[in-house]
Amino acid sequence: MSNANHTRVVRTIRGMPTSDGAGVRLTRVIGTSELPDLDPFLMLDEFGTDQPEDYLAGFPSHPHRGFETVTYMLDGRMRHKDNHGNEGLLTPGSVQWMTAGRGLVHSEMPEQESGRMRGFQLWVNLPGREKMTAPRYQEFAPERIPTASPVPGVSVKVIAGQVGEVVGPIVQPATDPLYLDIALQPRVRWHYTLPQGHNAFAYVFEGTAQVGEGADARMLATHELGVLGGGALLQLGAGEHGARLLLVAGRPLREPVARHGPFVMNTREQLMQAFVDYQEGRF
Structure with missing residues (x-):
C-alpha cells in the first residue's frame, strides 16, 4: 500500500493556558x-x-x-440549565451535544x-441555513455510549461516527461528525479509515x-494536537506507556465565519443582529 493513502500529521499544536467563564482554568x-x-x-x-x-x-x-457545543466529561459533574427550561447533570463519561441554533442562555456549573474535574468542550459550526434553527440537545449518559474493541489492546468509545459495526449515538447531518475516545495499550497499533x-x-x-x-510518522506527546491530512488510512501506535486520544473529524462547511465571543454567524450584519436580539431578550 502506498503512503499516498496514509493520513499524516501536517502540523502539531500545543494548547494555551487560559481562563473562561467566571475564572475556570483550562487549556485552549x-x-x-x-x-x-x-x-x-x-x-x-x-479542562x-x-x-x-x-x-x-x-x-x-x-x-x-x-453553532454547537459538545461537552464530554471524563471526571467530575457539571450541571447545565438554560432559559428554555432545560436542565441536566453531566456525570463522568457522559456527553452533551447542544445545538444553540437561533439562541439560548445557559449556565454550566460544577x-x-x-x-477531579476533567473533560473537553468542542465548538462545531453550523451551516448558514441552520444557524437560526430551534435549540436542541443530544445528551447521553456513559452507558449509552457504545465501546468498540476492534483489535486486542484497543478500546474506542464511539460518541459520533462508526468503528466496525459500532455506531455512535450522536447524529448531525450538516457536518457528519466523527468523535472517538481511543485507548491504546502500550505499543499496540491500530489503523482506521477516516471519512472522505x-x-x-x-x-x-x-x-x-x-x-x-x-x-x-510523527509522535504526539500528551496535550499535543495533530492536524491530519493526506490520505484516509490513519495508522495509530501507542508509546511504551499506552495512549488515550480524541480522534475528531467533520465535513467542512466552507462558509464565511463572522464570530464574536459566543455568537458565530456568516456576516457582520448577522452578528450585530445577534447582539441586539440578545440585549432585547429574544434568545
Whole structure:
C-alpha cells in the first residue's frame, strides 16, 4: 500500500493556558492565534484539575447563537440549565451535544466542591441555513455510549461516527461528525479509515501516540494536537506507556465565519443582529 493513502500529521499544536467563564482554568487547543479554527471546528478546550479553585466558579449564564457545543466529561459533574427550561447533570463519561441554533442562555456549573474535574468542550459550526434553527440537545449518559474493541489492546468509545459495526449515538447531518475516545495499550497499533473529505485532528490527553506510517510518522506527546491530512488510512501506535486520544473529524462547511465571543454567524450584519436580539431578550 502506498503512503499516498496514509493520513499524516501536517502540523502539531500545543494548547494555551487560559481562563473562561467566571475564572475556570483550562487549556485552549483550537481557537488560538496558532490555530484559530479547523473548519467546521471553532474551538477545543481541555479542562483537567483536582484543584477546586480552578473550576468552582463555573460558567454562569451566557448566551450562544449559530453553532454547537459538545461537552464530554471524563471526571467530575457539571450541571447545565438554560432559559428554555432545560436542565441536566453531566456525570463522568457522559456527553452533551447542544445545538444553540437561533439562541439560548445557559449556565454550566460544577456540582462538586472537591475532587477531579476533567473533560473537553468542542465548538462545531453550523451551516448558514441552520444557524437560526430551534435549540436542541443530544445528551447521553456513559452507558449509552457504545465501546468498540476492534483489535486486542484497543478500546474506542464511539460518541459520533462508526468503528466496525459500532455506531455512535450522536447524529448531525450538516457536518457528519466523527468523535472517538481511543485507548491504546502500550505499543499496540491500530489503523482506521477516516471519512472522505473531512477535516480531522487527533488530540493526545494521556501517554504518547505515533500517527502515520514510515517516514511520515510523527509522535504526539500528551496535550499535543495533530492536524491530519493526506490520505484516509490513519495508522495509530501507542508509546511504551499506552495512549488515550480524541480522534475528531467533520465535513467542512466552507462558509464565511463572522464570530464574536459566543455568537458565530456568516456576516457582520448577522452578528450585530445577534447582539441586539440578545440585549432585547429574544434568545
